[in-house]
Amino acid sequence: MSTVVLDGSTVRKFVEANEAFNKAMDEKFVELDTNQDGVLSRSELRKALESFRLLESEMGMEVSSTAQELNTLYDSVFDGFDTDHNNKVDLNEFRSEMKNIMLAIADGLGAAPIQLLLEEGGLLKDAVEFESAKTN
Numbered sequence: 001m002s003t004v005v006l007d008g009s010t011v012r013k014f015v016e017a018n019e020a021f022n023k024a025m026d027e028k029f030v031e032l033d034t035n036q037d038g039v040l041s042r043s044e045l046r047k048a049l050e051s052f053r054l055l056e057s058e059m060g061m062e063v064s065s066t067a068q069e070l071n072t073l074y075d076s077v078f079d080g081f082d083t084d085h086n087n088k089v090d091l092n093e094f095r096s097e098m099k100n101i102m103l104a105i106a107d108g109l110g111a112a113p114i115q116l117l118l119e120e121g122g123l124l125k126d127a128v129e130f131e132s133a134k135t136n
Helices: 008-016 018-032 042-052 067-081 091-109 123-135
Strands: 002-006 114-118
Touching: 002 123, 008 018, 008 091, 008 123, 018 042, 018 091, 018 123, 042 067, 067 091, 091 123, 114 123
Parallel strands: none
Antiparallel strands: 002 114
C-alpha cells in the first residue's frame, strides 16, 4: 500500500489516455477471466466485486444487507457491464463500463486534491502512476 494525493483530473487524464487505459483494463480483464475463455461470466465478475467489497460497505462502514439484496446488487452491476445482454462480458464491454465507472470516480473526486491509501495493482494507483510518469 502507498499513500498518494490525487484529484479527479488525475483519474480523468488516465481514462482519456486510451492506450494506457486500455492496457490497464486488458490486464485487469485477463486477471478476472479465471477460466481464460475470453469473457467474464456473472460469477467471475461477482468474485471480483466481492473482493473489492464495494457493495458491502459505505465510506468504510459495514452495510447490513441480506443475501437477496446483495444478489440483486451484483446482478444489476453485471447487467450494466453486459450491454448486449448475452450473459457474458467481453473485453470491449468491460473497457466501456470501466471507463464510465472511472469517469464517475473522477467526477466524485472533483478538483480538490485528497490523500488516499491505495493498494498496489489498483486502478486508481495506475492513474497516479500514469500521471507521475508524464511529469518525470
